[in-house]
Amino acid sequence: MTAPLLEVTGLRVAYGKIEAVKGIGFTVEEGRIVTLIGTNGAGKTTTLRTLSGLLAPRGGSIRFAGRPLAGVPAHDVVALGLAHSPEGRHVFPRLTIAENLQLGAFLRRDKDGIAQDIKHVYELFPILGERAGQAAGTLSGGEQQMLAMGRALMSRPRLLMLDEPSMGLSPIMMQKIMETIARLRDGGTTILLVEQNAQAALSLADHGHVMETGRIVLSGTGAELLHNEKVRKAYLGED
Secondary structure (H helix, E strand, C coil): CCCCCEEEEEEEEEEEEEEEEEEEEEECCCEEEEEECCCCCCCCCHHHHHHHHHHHHCEEEEEEHHHCCCCCCCHHHHHHHHHEECCCCCCCCEEHHHHHHHHHCCCCEEECHHHHHHHHHHCHHHHHCCCCCEEEECCCCHHHHHHHHHHHHHHCCCEEEEEECCCCCCCCHHHHHHHHHHHHHHHHHHCEEEECCHHHHHCCCCCCCCEEECCEEEEEHHHHHHHHHHHHHHHHHHH
């Protein structure tokens, strides 16, 4: 049996005395979409920030591609193949679309490969290619989300972590983003998705976990959670 690409065991993360993640564990198999859903403050974003090396865990273990990530700096986590598209996009507003994408490849030296991957991003998001010389700060929220995802893809990740990619987007733009996530998975990219839109996330996901106040309280396939009565009442707005 093949080992998971990502294996999280007993992960605990705290901000001072406040424990935000309380001993969670889950795995992400290669080529799959796994989603974490839950209300604000559940610990989802903290989990992603810890996986990417931006926060130090208080306890537990993280293994990526068989390697422990304890103490690995964030830039080395990227080099290992784990990329993070953060909540709020955080594009560089004064830089152009093309320059933002180039920064996503800051660890790479293969100029031909970088050019090829920028072309691939423009194929995924044609509007970015049409506006390659435009300052990122002048883009709409949906276009900035496309750019944030494209920038993360420029490191050629084995695992792409997406934090709230549909936040603040119109229904049409949200659908485009979700279709692109499915397309990336179909192309072989493994994805860990944190998403406020539980319906959209579970419809895409191979596996999902429900987080509440720092703990995973329910797990199952995307389809199982989508049809779970508790999930439907709490996160899908059904009585």
